[in-house]
Amino acid sequence: MKNLNNLHVTPFANEEILQLIKLYKFKGKDFHYGDKMHSDIDGIMRLTVENECVEFMKFFKINLTDNRKNLIIKKDAQPKNKDEQLIYNFKQVISRFLADPLRFELLTNDVNSMMKLLYNKIENVTFNSKVVNLQVNLLTEKKRVSTRNDLEELLKTYDSLHKSGKYESLFLIINFYIDLIHMNIFSHGNELGSLILMYALILQDGFALFKYVSLFGLLNTHIDEFKNAILQADYNYEEGFSKTAPLYRLLITMMIEGYEKVETKLHQYDMRNIVTKGDDIENTIYRLPEVFTKDDIRALHPLTSESTINRTLTRLRDNNIIRPNGVGRSATWIRLVDREKFNPDVRQMNLFETIDDDN
Numbered sequence: 001m002k003n004l005n006n007l008h009v010t011p012f013a014n015e016e017i018l019q020l021i022k023l024y025k026f027k028g029k030d031f032h033y034g035d036k037m038h039s040d041i042d043g044i045m046r047l048t049v050e051n052e053c054v055e056f057m058k059f060f061k062i063n064l065t066d067n068r069k070n071l072i073i074k075k076d077a078q079p080k081n082k083d084e085q086l087i088y089n090f091k092q093v094i095s096r097f098l099a100d101p102l103r104f105e106l107l108t109n110d111v112n113s114m115m116k117l118l119y120n121k122i123e124n125v126t127f128n129s130k131v132v133n134l135q136v137n138l139l140t141e142k143k144r145v146s147t148r149n150d151l152e153e154l155l156k157t158y159d160s161l162h163k164s165g166k167y168e169s170l171f172l173i174i175n176f177y178i179d180l181i182h183m184n185i186f187s188h189g190n191e192l193g194s195l196i197l198m199y200a201l202i203l204q205d206g207f208a209l210f211k212y213v214s215l216f217g218l219l220n221t222h223i224d225e226f227k228n229a230i231l232q233a234d235y236n237y238e239e240g241f242s243k244t245a246p247l248y249r250l251l252i253t254m255m256i257e258g259y260e261k262v263e264t265k266l267h268q269y270d271m272r273n274i275v276t277k278g279d280d281i282e283n284t285i286y287r288l289p290e291v292f293t294k295d296d297i298r299a300l301h302p303l304t305s306e307s308t309i310n311r312t313l314t315r316l317r318d319n320n321i322i323r324p325n326g327v328g329r330s331a332t333w334i335r336l337v338d339r340e341k342f343n344p345d346v347r348q349m350n351l352f353e354t355i356d357d358d359n
Helices: 004-009 014-027 030-036 038-059 066-075 082-099 108-118 148-164 169-183 190-204 215-221 223-234 245-274 277-287 294-300 306-318
Strands: 129-136 139-146 322-325 332-335
Touching: 004 148, 004 169, 014 245, 030 038, 030 245, 038 066, 038 082, 038 215, 066 082, 082 108, 082 190, 108 148, 108 190, 139 148, 148 169, 169 190, 169 223, 169 245, 190 215, 215 223, 215 245, 223 245, 277 294, 277 306, 277 332, 294 306, 306 322
Parallel strands: none
Antiparallel strands: 129 139, 322 332
């Protein structure tokens, strides 16, 4: 726990202060984003979690077929191997944090429970142990102790510093993250667990951008910078002079980029609401192949209710624009109107289109 105990020797650069001002201006708009998109927030967060899972796979180089990826991420299908189980577990953990970040308490038992859920049916995650020197009278004895004690001390120190209000919160979180990595608390998954705890602490500190954009997506965009910043933070860590400034600056930069994406999504959301959802679906149908399914529409309009889709299909059927072909789950629809009769200059507007969306 060398970083949190040496925060007083870490200077702030003017560049960091200017970027923080920009970031906190965005944070001040979190209520505005939530107010604007509150009616669809459950669907938006569901899609954000799905995209987070896809970016998580890229970050840790997990390869699945598109079919299995969609079944695990979108349909919560039962995993068939450890990679699929990890993605499934990751989705459960991230979903809980995103739905109610304040419910998670920064206590040893809660962190331990998170790690066990993360590696459920994969690894039996336990606390590591280490040998320490104990002074007994005039003698020094070696004793093996659990790293659980180290985690408790780290969590208490972070909580105390955070409550003191003496340090900028993201600065504290970055130093906490580096300490946690180096302490090697658990028998498995320390890298991933540390990243997820960093994610949780950012959410708890009131930054709402991860309701709309993926943390792992931002990390993947800056993967080389991130790895280099970790290496710089490792240098001189044991001497208590870890260089965390590059990682701190990178986190601020990524979060600003994330908020800029939120601004873009909000604009798309506003524009989409100008056009009725029924008209938007009709525009989609003109762009789909001549024979299409309801699932094709759902994939492009994930925030649109089933009843709205059904009403639109019924209206277009009654107007002889489409007709049904078959019944049941395998049913398709056939478009009766040629593409050429549709105005190609009318642009379809979709928000958070699929789980493969880079944004």
